[in-house]
Amino acid sequence: MRSEPLAASIFEGRLHPLTIAFGLLKAARGIIPAIPLLLLGNKIYGFVLLAAIVASTVATALARYFSFTYRIEGNELITQHGILERKQRSIPLERIQEIRIEQGVLHRVFDVVDAKIETGGGEGAEASLSVLSRSEVERLRQAVFERAAKIGADAGLTDQTAGKQVAATPEPIVIQRLGLRDLILIGLTTNHLISALALAGAIWNFAQEHAPESLRRRAGNLLYRESSRLFAQDTASTIALVILGALVVILIGAFFSTAVAIIRFYGFTLSLANEDLRRRYGLFTRRSSSLPRRRIQVLKIEEKLFRRMFGLATLRADTSGSHREHRDDNSGRDVLLPITRRGALGPLFTTIFPDFDAVGTEAAEWRRVSRLAIRRGAIKGAIVCALAAAILFAASQRTAALWPLALLPLIYFISVANYRNMGYALSERYFCARRGWAGRSTHIVPINKIQAVEVSQSPFDRRLGLATLIVDTAGQAYTGGGPQISNLPLDEARAVAGALAHRASATRYVENRRLKIEDRGLKIEN
Amino acid sequence: MIEEEIKPFELADEQWRPATGFQPLDSRVVSLWRVSYLIGFGVLLAVLLIPVVAVGVAEPRALLWPAFAWLALAGASVWFCLWYPPRLYRSWGYRIDAKVLETRSGMVFQRTRLLPLSRLQHVDIEQGPLERMFGLAALILHTAGTHSANIRIPGLEAAEATRLRDQLIEIGGDDAV
Numbered sequence: 001m002r003s004e005p006l007a008a009s010i011f012e013g014r015l016h017p018l019t020i021a022f023g024l025l026k027a028a029r030g031i032i033p034a035i036p037l038l039l040l041g042n043k044i045y046g047f048v049l050l051a052a053i054v055a056s057t058v059a060t061a062l063a064r065y066f067s068f069t070y071r072i073e074g075n076e077l078i079t080q081h082g083i084l085e086r087k088q089r090s091i092p093l094e095r096i097q098e099i100r101i102e103q104g105v106l107h108r109v110f111d112v113v114d115a116k117i118e119t120g121g122g123e124g125a126e127a128s129l130s131v132l133s134r135s136e137v138e139r140l141r142q143a144v145f146e147r148a149a150k151i152g153a154d155a156g157l158t159d160q161t162a163g164k165q166v167a168a169t170p171e172p173i174v175i176q177r178l179g180l181r182d183l184i185l186i187g188l189t190t191n192h193l194i195s196a197l198a199l200a201g202a203i204w205n206f207a208q209e210h211a212p213e214s215l216r217r218r219a220g221n222l223l224y225r226e227s228s229r230l231f232a233q234d235t236a237s238t239i240a241l242v243i244l245g246a247l248v249v250i251l252i253g254a255f256f257s258t259a260v261a262i263i264r265f266y267g268f269t270l271s272l273a274n275e276d277l278r279r280r281y282g283l284f285t286r287r288s289s290s291l292p293r294r295r296i297q298v299l300k301i302e303e304k305l306f307r308r309m310f311g312l313a314t315l316r317a318d319t320s321g322s323h324r325e326h327r328d329d330n331s332g333r334d335v336l337l338p339i340t341r342r343g344a345l346g347p348l349f350t351t352i353f354p355d356f357d358a359v360g361t362e363a364a365e366w367r368r369v370s371r372l373a374i375r376r377g378a379i380k381g382a383i384v385c386a387l388a389a390a391i392l393f394a395a396s397q398r399t400a401a402l403w404p405l406a407l408l409p410l411i412y413f414i415s416v417a418n419y420r421n422m423g424y425a426l427s428e429r430y431f432c433a434r435r436g437w438a439g440r441s442t443h444i445v446p447i448n449k450i451q452a453v454e455v456s457q458s459p460f461d462r463r464l465g466l467a468t469l470i471v472d473t474a475g476q477a478y479t480g481g482g483p484q485i486s487n488l489p490l491d492e493a494r495a496v497a498g499a500l501a502h503r504a505s506a507t508r509y510v511e512n513r514r515l516k517i518e519d520r521g522l523k524i525e526n
Numbered sequence: 527m528i529e530e531e532i533k534p535f536e537l538a539d540e541q542w543r544p545a546t547g548f549q550p551l552d553s554r555v556v557s558l559w560r561v562s563y564l565i566g567f568g569v570l571l572a573v574l575l576i577p578v579v580a581v582g583v584a585e586p587r588a589l590l591w592p593a594f595a596w597l598a599l600a601g602a603s604v605w606f607c608l609w610y611p612p613r614l615y616r617s618w619g620y621r622i623d624a625k626v627l628e629t630r631s632g633m634v635f636q637r638t639r640l641l642p643l644s645r646l647q648h649v650d651i652e653q654g655p656l657e658r659m660f661g662l663a664a665l666i667l668h669t670a671g672t673h674s675a676n677i678r679i680p681g682l683e684a685a686e687a688t689r690l691r692d693q694l695i696e697i698g699g700d701d702a703v
Binding site: 450451452453454455456457458459462470472473474475481482494497498500501502504505506507 | 623624625626628632634635636637638639640641642643644645669670671672673675677
């Protein structure tokens with residue numbers, strides 16, 4: 001091991017020898033199901049083919065292990081593999097956003113990990129180092145980020161203290177640790193109906209693949225017969241049954257989502273090491289990732305209905321490199337902190353954003369949009385209801401078909417709730433916006449991360465002198481789009497947009513925020 | 527029911543100018559848009575003409591309504607090509623205020639976009655065959671954003687586009703992701 005990874009010399013490394021074993025195991029999972037097929041026909045040919053496949057698999061695994069190297073050369077991390085055809089990939093160090101670590105059950109037995117290197121652009125991980133020993137990953141991570149920081153310091157872009165910070169690598173400071181109670185809370189405050197439906201879907205899929213046709217049909221018939229027998233009884237017991245059924249579904253959903261929360265987030269720890277926010281979590285597959293906090297583009301505080309009722313919130317963060325790898329990513333990468341008490345948010349903000357100067361979620365600095373928002377929301381909802389009622393009435397010609405009109409008070413209530421939750425707060429360095437009605441979501445954007453600001457007006461907006469303000473940042477994959485505030489008075493929207501754009505233009509995007517703002521952020525040249 | 531707590535809006539340190547001083551696009555862009563819309567509608571009308579002709583060949587007596595509809599559509603297209611471009615042209619404008627580029631556009635849905643020039647990733651100049659005929663060019667400004675990752679300013683005079691590009695890049699400096 002090199003004692004001085006910061007030197008201009010080359011940092012080199014290889015994969016762990018277990019790479020071969022894991023490679024073989026992965027290949028075996030693909031081959032074993034095919035064995036009966038291969039041996040079905042001509043036994044000799046089948047054997048030859050099988051032997052060939054096994055041999056090539058072994059050769060691939062060996063080749064991967066023996067040829068795969070990575071090194072830091074100059075400003076780049078270079079990975080190289082292949083024997084006949086050398087494939088080399090170089091990743092500029094300052095582009096590396098995150099080295100993400102995944103550790104499956106088997107990985108944990110041998111204390112090795114999969115490391116994925118993520119950069120600002122492209123789809124998926126830029127490079128995947130599989131498998132490495134845990135100490136090697138730590139060494140790599142340290143070398144990469146120290147060197148990147150040094151490059152930045154050399155270019156005179158980071159502040160002077162960066163050098164000192166790099167020199168001493170303190171123990172990570174634990175910001176928040178989730179206990180079993182928190183995980184159960186996550187489970188209990190998830191939407192149970194959706195969990196139950198997901199569970200039912202999973203069972204259905206499993207049944208379709210694995211259960212024989214006759215069994216499924218019999219189960220379906222049984223369900224149908226029993227339920228029609230139950231519904232044939234008198235109304236009171238039918239209602240009781242429906243309620244009981246709903247309760248059972250909710251219970252199953254709650255149990256299921258609690259189990260999922262525990263499996264996914266067991267032992268969740270969020271800690272801060274130097275500039276990096278580190279997360280470690282997972283019951284079976286252990287995951288850990290580190291995220292330089294200056295890379296956070298948008299922070300989102302999500303208070304869904306249930307959680308909000310209990311004063312709980314979820315924190316999400318987007319980095320310029322974030323993009324969803326799969327439609328439903330089960331790894332929990334999208335959350336920075338799965339659950340936290342609303343009261344704990346204030347200190348969290350200052351940990352995540354060291355120069356946070358904006359208001360908390362509950363402070364009175366929030367500015368509201370125009371009250372016309374209530375009227376507009378109610379009218380919009382009323383039109384939908386009226387249309388629905390008209391269509392239903394035209395179709396059935398019965399007064400009972402006018403039931404959508406009964407929703408009007410509810411729509412008014414929703415519009416009022418919408419208005420009360422919609423708001424924004426602007427400080428010297430941060431822009432906060434929130435919206436929602438039953439639940440609520442709050443976006444916090446560091447002004448130096450703003451890429452563009454937009455003020456748009458529909459013809460209706462124009463009649464009322466209102467406008468929508470949209471703030472654009474990089475990489476909005478996990479926060480569901482950036483802040484968007486509608487029904488702002490036009491002059492106010494323009495003024496806020498102008499202030500945001502001017503303040504943003506006076507800051508540097510990537511580099512140390514505080515330094516730059518002191519340098520030139522406060523005086524905006526005309 | 528709702529407590530009144532809307533504060534008067536004030537921003538102490540920001541200079542905010544009224545929305546004036548916007549540069550218009552080159553006025554030749556009106557003709558450019560007219561021609562390109564005409565081509566677009568022309569293709570559409572030509573495609574629609576096929577069934578009309580087919581009806582005319584198969585059943586000449588049933589031709590009246592399809593032919594009438596087609597003619598009405600053609601008339602509407604021509605009217606639109608004459609009517610819309612000048613209005614779109616008037617809605618367009620851009621200005622550079624300190625270190626912010628501001629564009630406004632849209633006749634029905636009006637958008638004002640502000641781009642802090644230090645966020646500019648790169649700038650493209652685009653010149654299609656039609657634009658070359660009119661001596662015009664479009665400027666495409668790329669940011670690292672998600673929602674509006676690029677802003678397009680059409681219909682600039684070719685030399686002005688180059689000049690504007692250089693100016694924007696110079697103001698922007700080099701602030702990469």
